[in-house]
Amino acid sequence: xxxxxxxxxxxxxxxxxxxxxxxxxxxxxxxxxxxxxxxxxxxxxxxxxxxxxxxxxxxxxxxxxxxxxxxxxxxxxxxxxxxxxxxxxxxxxxxxxxxxxxxxxxxxxxxxxxxxxxxxxxxxxxxxxxxxxxxxxxxxxxxxxxxxxxxxxxxxxxxxxxxxxxxxxxxxxxxxxxxxxxxxxxxxxxxxxxxxxxxxxxxxxxxxxxxxxxxxxxxxxxxxxxxxxxxxxxxxxxxxxxxxxxxxxxxxxxxxxxxxxxxxxxxxxxxxxxxxxxxxxxxxxxxxxxxxxxxxxxxxxxxxxxxxxxxxxxxxxxxxxxxxxxxxxxxxxxxxxxxxxxxxxxxxxxxxxxxxxxxxxxxxxxxxxxxxxxxxxxxxxxxxxxxxxxxxxxx
Numbered sequence: 001x002x003x004x005x006x007x008x009x010x011x012x013x014x015x016x017x018x019x020x021x022x023x024x025x026x027x028x029x030x031x032x033x034x035x036x037x038x039x040x041x042x043x044x045x046x047x048x049x050x051x052x053x054x055x056x057x058x059x060x061x062x063x064x065x066x067x068x069x070x071x072x073x074x075x076x077x078x079x080x081x082x083x084x085x086x087x088x089x090x091x092x093x094x095x096x097x098x099x100x101x102x103x104x105x106x107x108x109x110x111x112x113x114x115x116x117x118x119x120x121x122x123x124x125x126x127x128x129x130x131x132x133x134x135x136x137x138x139x140x141x142x143x144x145x146x147x148x149x150x151x152x153x154x155x156x157x158x159x160x161x162x163x164x165x166x167x168x169x170x171x172x173x174x175x176x177x178x179x180x181x182x183x184x185x186x187x188x189x190x191x192x193x194x195x196x197x198x199x200x201x202x203x204x205x206x207x208x209x210x211x212x213x214x215x216x217x218x219x220x221x222x223x224x225x226x227x228x229x230x231x232x233x234x235x236x237x238x239x240x241x242x243x244x245x246x247x248x249x250x251x252x253x254x255x256x257x258x259x260x261x262x263x264x265x266x267x268x269x270x271x272x273x274x275x276x277x278x279x280x281x282x283x284x285x286x287x288x289x290x291x292x293x294x295x296x297x298x299x300x301x302x303x304x305x306x307x308x309x310x311x312x313x314x315x316x317x318x319x320x321x322x323x324x325x326x327x328x329x330x331x332x333x334x335x336x337x338x339x340x341x342x343x344x345x346x347x348x349x350x351x352x353x354x355x356x357x358x359x360x361x362x363x364x365x366x367x368x369x370x371x372x373x374x375x376x377x378x379x380x381x382x383x384x385x386x387x388x389x390x391x392x393x394x395x
Contacts, residue, residue, distance in 0.1 A: 003096045007099065007100050008101050009032070009034045011102075011103065012038065013269065015268040019102050019298050020068035021068045023303055025300075031071075033072075034070055035078055038074065042062070049152050078096075086098050086099070102265075103265065104269045106269060109234075119229065138162065140224060140226050144166075145171075149167065150230075151230075168199065175332055177361070178338060184343075197216075197218075202216060211224060240267070246260065252273060254267050256308040256310065257306075258272065268297075268298040272284065278376050279376065297309040312373050337384045340393070345364060347364075349363065356381070362391075
């Protein structure tokens, strides 16, 4: 079957939906189509590891795609792009002709090389699978001590599950937080009932209808009612790579207007590697703010508006009753300067490199994201003495 649209969006997630809304806002007569590999219409991902485990409602996660008056084709995966003919072919054999194309293909969760039946956490269907296993006293094993692993482990413990957390490092978030904060967070999880097994990896395992068994690197085994892996994602760049688009930072290289190396093709969200002038580098970010704002700017640019993506994205997390917002590059290998009003409970961490602020962690400090962005953009030079106290901390 042949389809022809002014604008075609591959990926029906947050970035794709935001782009469709922006296109409709800018071009009332445009024809717009979205191809989504999942069976569900666009939804917000953050609630899957946050709000839905704290009394949030599933009805609140769905994005208002109907307002964009777009054709939404779910359960379809794009297989090839013919750039010369401007045609995308999908896995049902349909051809989608486009004027402008947006790649908002997101990423696929990294998986363990064993244990079919484990939940590699990423989608709404993964949430439903885990929700079916969660009840007071359920044994839940969480593999991974990073962003998703730490949120899921906290969510499981807050739902009265017997939660075990496994990761190879010494501390939760050890590659991101300064050492003292990372140790404090790890202790906090243990105080809240999580069996934190740092320095332990999974060497094997099997899952069945009623539960799973994990073989651990310390020689022990672990029985669980469900195993959840939060191991990060791999950007879905195969389609772009096979079409000959330029790649960078593991994603699809775009310019400030989110155009790829083909002027008729744009990219946004997890998969886009974009210029970040304030950080003096190309950046790829896997968080909600980047997906939504980048998707919107891409949609506007596709319609001919001058709407460059010039915003440094922020991200946030909830860990029991701890929470943070962060901007820029958070890397524990950089010089870190800590400013606490309450040690490890309320404060700011600055990440410095070569006299510049490269990242800011706002730990239980709110409404300072724009100020943090301005600080990262400032030329400096900064050192530990001059940067401490720049951003206000309550207390």
